[in-house]
Amino acid sequence: MEALLDQLVERNELDQEELVCLLQQLKTGSRDRLFHLAVQTRKLHYSETVYLRGLIEFSSFCRQDCLYCGLRRSNTEAERYRLTEAEIMECAEEGYRLGYRSFVLQSGEDAYYTEARLIRIVTGIRRRCPGAAITLSVGERSEGFYRALFEAGADRYLLRHETASRPLYQSLHPGMSYDNRMECLRVLKSIGYQVGTGFMVGLPGQTLSHLAEDLLLLKKLQPHMIGIGPFIPHSRTPLGEMQGGTVDDTLVMLALARLLVPDALMPATTAMGTLDPLGREKALQAGCNVVMPILSPLRVRRKYALYENKICMGDEAALCRDCIEMRIAASGYRIELSRGDHCSYKERPRKYQS
Numbered sequence: 001m002e003a004l005l006d007q008l009v010e011r012n013e014l015d016q017e018e019l020v021c022l023l024q025q026l027k028t029g030s031r032d033r034l035f036h037l038a039v040q041t042r043k044l045h046y047s048e049t050v051y052l053r054g055l056i057e058f059s060s061f062c063r064q065d066c067l068y069c070g071l072r073r074s075n076t077e078a079e080r081y082r083l084t085e086a087e088i089m090e091c092a093e094e095g096y097r098l099g100y101r102s103f104v105l106q107s108g109e110d111a112y113y114t115e116a117r118l119i120r121i122v123t124g125i126r127r128r129c130p131g132a133a134i135t136l137s138v139g140e141r142s143e144g145f146y147r148a149l150f151e152a153g154a155d156r157y158l159l160r161h162e163t164a165s166r167p168l169y170q171s172l173h174p175g176m177s178y179d180n181r182m183e184c185l186r187v188l189k190s191i192g193y194q195v196g197t198g199f200m201v202g203l204p205g206q207t208l209s210h211l212a213e214d215l216l217l218l219k220k221l222q223p224h225m226i227g228i229g230p231f232i233p234h235s236r237t238p239l240g241e242m243q244g245g246t247v248d249d250t251l252v253m254l255a256l257a258r259l260l261v262p263d264a265l266m267p268a269t270t271a272m273g274t275l276d277p278l279g280r281e282k283a284l285q286a287g288c289n290v291v292m293p294i295l296s297p298l299r300v301r302r303k304y305a306l307y308e309n310k311i312c313m314g315d316e317a318a319l320c321r322d323c324i325e326m327r328i329a330a331s332g333y334r335i336e337l338s339r340g341d342h343c344s345y346k347e348r349p350r351k352y353q354s
Helices: 002-011 016-025 028-046 085-097 115-128 143-152 166-172 178-191 208-221 247-260 270-275 279-284 317-330
Strands: 049-052 054-059 102-107 133-137 156-158 194-201 225-230 334-336
Touching: 002 016, 002 028, 002 247, 016 208, 016 247, 028 247, 049 317, 054 085, 085 102, 085 115, 102 115, 115 133, 115 143, 133 194, 143 178, 156 225, 166 178, 178 194, 194 208, 194 247, 208 247, 225 247, 225 270, 247 270, 247 279, 270 279, 279 317, 317 334
Parallel strands: 049 334, 054 102, 102 133, 133 156, 156 194, 194 225
Antiparallel strands: none
């Protein structure tokens, strides 16, 4: 096992069989070494810096029916909401006043937010929050849509692949296409976005071989951002009675992803903090370097329920930032409120600059 870990560090490469073997043989001591190596790898590119992104969850409507998600269209008990363009601007402006220079606009796949509406939102934030980076996470759209939003000023796009296994993907995403998901990621990167993808750990039917596939896909795609979190069952979904993923297993995936894609930006997710009060701190100690406090209005936060019992639902934005900063600092890291671009990022000329 140690030989495989050494090989991964030295060559930045293992095949699927070797990754499965490594996952099977990891013991407590080996995990500690894995986490140490992941932290050292992150330091080579980002030192002790942890970047904060202000997260605005602006719509809980979704046209998709993913079996694990509380926002799935078949969940008739979900409380739906849409923020107005003015409300989204208010969230961004408040975050800007608090020092944030990076915003993530996230929603279900909600056709109400057309290309034209989102262009107005992106250009409005650029105008009111000069110098801030804008990330979109609004699902599968057309190439024309992606290009138009990039030209309007969106810098990054998050689209988790969820699982690299075609059969597992198809079983969890009725009506969706694995090939289209992969094509969206290819197109986003070709346009010039800083692209984020990732997967869940502990999905029903997921094996170590599937997880190895996920890691190898990350290695192939070389995304700028990687989001990995545990599967947390939602009672109003078909998987509501299934066993969820664990923090420990997710930490291993985070650390291995860090070694395979050394320069990625990787969030310590709210899901980790939901399962373990120190989950986000543990994720930082496994190679993560991004935290995303929520800026959405308090009245809608509980309605954005991808899973249940989500933390940070009752804190005002300023209090949330103070809490996160204290916890990150106590873990020995340095807070950074800048754009927090990928270390290799170079701005491409875009129409909005002229």
